[in-house]
Amino acid sequence: MIVCSCNVLSDAQVRETCARSDAPRSPGQVYQCLGCSPQCGRCARTIRGIMDEALSKACDTCPAACPAAGPVAAD
Numbered sequence: 800m801i802v803c804s805c806n807v808l809s810d811a812q813v814r815e816t817c818a819r820s821d822a823p824r825s826p827g828q829v830y831q832c833l834g835c836s837p838q839c840g841r842c843a844r845t846i847r848g849i850m851d852e853a854l855s856k857a858c859d860t861c862p863a864a865c866p867a868a869g870p871v872a873a874d
């Protein structure tokens with residue numbers, strides 16, 4: 800599905816970009832990684848949502864001691 804009509808970017812392209820080892824940290828970096836730049840900006844919120852979803856799935860695979868998962872419970 801096309802999520803950015805200005806740059807003709809699909810949700811699959813955004814997800815693939817988020818799966819890279821040097822994953823983008825902002826929608827602006829997603830555009831940059833995909834070789835374009837924001838035009839009207841209407842898609843930024845959608846791209847952010849795809850990024851959040853992709854990163855939350857990645858956190859499901861982290862070890863329990865991952866610092867990004869928050870404080871580690873004391874045993």
Ligand code: FES
Nearest residue numbers: 803805838839842
């Ligand atoms: S729809 Fe993505 S910049 Fe316009």
